[in-house]
Amino acid sequence: MNLHLHKSTITNHKHVQITGSKSESNRLLLLQALYPEIQIENISQSDDSQVMQQALQSNHKIVDIHHAGTAMRFLTAYFATKQDRETKLTGSSRMKERPIGILVEALKQLGAKIEYKENDGYPPLLITGQQLTQNKVTLKANVSSQYISALLLIAPKLENGLQLTLEGTITSIPYINMTLDLLAQIGVETSFKDQVITVKPLPELKEKKHLVVESDWSSASYYYSLIALSEIGTSVTISSYKKESLQGDSVLAKIYKTFGVSTEFNKNSVTISKTSKATAITNLDLQKAPDIAQTIAVTAFGLGLPCHLTGLHTLKIKETDRLVALKTEIEKLGGSVTITNDSLTLEASTSILKDVQIETYNDHRMAMAFAPLALKTDLIIKDYMVVSKSYPTFWEDLKRLGINYTL
Numbered sequence: 487m488n489l490h491l492h493k494s495t496i497t498n499h500k501h502v503q504i505t506g507s508k509s510e511s512n513r514l515l516l517l518q519a520l521y522p523e524i525q526i527e528n529i530s531q532s533d534d535s536q537v538m539q540q541a542l543q544s545n546h547k548i549v550d551i552h553h554a555g556t557a558m559r560f561l562t563a564y565f566a567t568k569q570d571r572e573t574k575l576t577g578s579s580r581m582k583e584r585p586i587g588i589l590v591e592a593l594k595q596l597g598a599k600i601e602y603k604e605n606d607g608y609p610p611l612l613i614t615g616q617q618l619t620q621n622k623v624t625l626k627a628n629v630s631s632q633y634i635s636a637l638l639l640i641a642p643k644l645e646n647g648l649q650l651t652l653e654g655t656i657t658s659i660p661y662i663n664m665t666l667d668l669l670a671q672i673g674v675e676t677s678f679k680d681q682v683i684t685v686k687p688l689p690e691l692k693e694k695k696h697l698v699v700e701s702d703w704s705s706a707s708y709y710y711s712l713i714a715l716s717e718i719g720t721s722v723t724i725s726s727y728k729k730e731s732l733q734g735d736s737v738l739a740k741i742y743k744t745f746g747v748s749t750e751f752n753k754n755s756v757t758i759s760k761t762s763k764a765t766a767i768t769n770l771d772l773q774k775a776p777d778i779a780q781t782i783a784v785t786a787f788g789l790g791l792p793c794h795l796t797g798l799h800t801l802k803i804k805e806t807d808r809l810v811a812l813k814t815e816i817e818k819l820g821g822s823v824t825i826t827n828d829s830l831t832l833e834a835s836t837s838i839l840k841d842v843q844i845e846t847y848n849d850h851r852m853a854m855a856f857a858p859l860a861l862k863t864d865l866i867i868k869d870y871m872v873v874s875k876s877y878p879t880f881w882e883d884l885k886r887l888g889i890n891y892t893l
């Protein structure tokens with residue numbers, strides 16, 4: 487179904503409560519399955535966290551995690567350790583194109599029994615739970631950090647813990663640090679020096695642990711974009727956020743200063759305000775924050791500014807090939823974009839075409855990244871409910887801010 491966005495302006499000084507981080511939630515859900523003493527507050531309402539929760543509760547042989555990358559990777563490791571259980575772990579047709587061989591091979595080095603049911607190196611998988619007897623493994627770290635987080639999450643339950651040696655450049659490193667930090671919060675001892683991560687075993691928790699999930703910073707990016715595209719003096723407050731975040735995407739606060747957006751940290755929220763004229767982002771490496779690349783590219787386009795983004799090699803294996811999707815959709819609107827395997831260059835532009843239909847390619851971030859352009863023009867978002875993968879109330883929240891749309 488299509489959603490027609492009508493050119494709008496933001497109502498000033500609104501407050502939006504944003505759902506919990508899906509990355510933190512999916513890690514904590516897996517840890518809760520291993521340590522039932524864990525209690526989670528402000529859990530993500532996202533589809534990805536719902537499928538994670540359902541998968542962990544299900545006793546069915548076939549578990550379908552749809553589009554959820556973290557659920558696919560984290561559950562592969564989890565089911566590999568579930569003795570006396572055979573699980574077929576599958577997902578959407580796009581999930582069957584997202585590689586998982588590096589993780590499967592690492593788990594096999596630890597003693598796991600996993601078969602590919604369709605194509606080698608890709609889901610679906612048939613996982614026969616085993617006691618994993620080894621504790622040392624080496625794996626490539628430049629494809630997806632989710633493979634590393636998956637291994638780290640099960641590590642404290644392995645008899646001798648785990649020693650991971652990472653080969654090559656480590657991609658999306660803040661997500662690995664997030665995993666290590668959450669492990670530390672429940673009392674697991676870890677170390678990360680150079681290319682080696684070690685995790686000590688923790689057979690059980692002695693007491694209840696109450697953990698509060700911070701709201702999702704990737705979702706916050708769409709508000710940064712809306713403010714960047716608004717008049718000086720416009721602001722919005724979003725919660726629940728803190729200055730010392732586990733989420734790498736909190737780097738937004740720094741990045742959007744170039745677009746004239748300032749961030750004020752309040753007790754439990756942030757106020758984002760347009761305080762000065764935007765200038766161009768000339769060279770930005772997003773290897774540590776790949777999920778905000780679409781937002782930044784579309785904001786720059788909306789501002790008519792050029793932009794050069796690098797470190798984008800993982801974008802090709804996400805919900806869609808995000809580099810191709812960005813180029814195609816920005817060019818439909820009249821922009822000019824050049825992409826390589828790991829970079830995107832946008833030329834400065836002077837106008838935005840009206841009534842263009844934006845294709846979303848089963849990618850929540852395509853819908854949400856283009857929505858702020860409603861401050862500049864009328865546009866149509868196809869298959870608008872894709873947003874539920876990470877942010878189910880996105881459109882309602884936008885309406886409360888004054889963005890008009892019809893179905």
Ligand SMILES: O=C(O)C1=C[C@@H](OP(=O)(O)O)[C@@H](O)[C@H](O)C1
Nearest residue numbers: 509556630631632658661777800
């Ligand atoms: O561990 C996580 O929660 C995530 C890691 C990142 O993936 P890659 O490590 O594959 O880049 C990110 O893009 C994804 O949305 C969530």
Ligand SMILES: C=C(OP(=O)(O)O)C(=O)O
Nearest residue numbers: 553554555556777804805
């Ligand atoms: C890439 C993403 O998610 P995943 O890899 O978990 O499907 C995302 O949310 O942008």
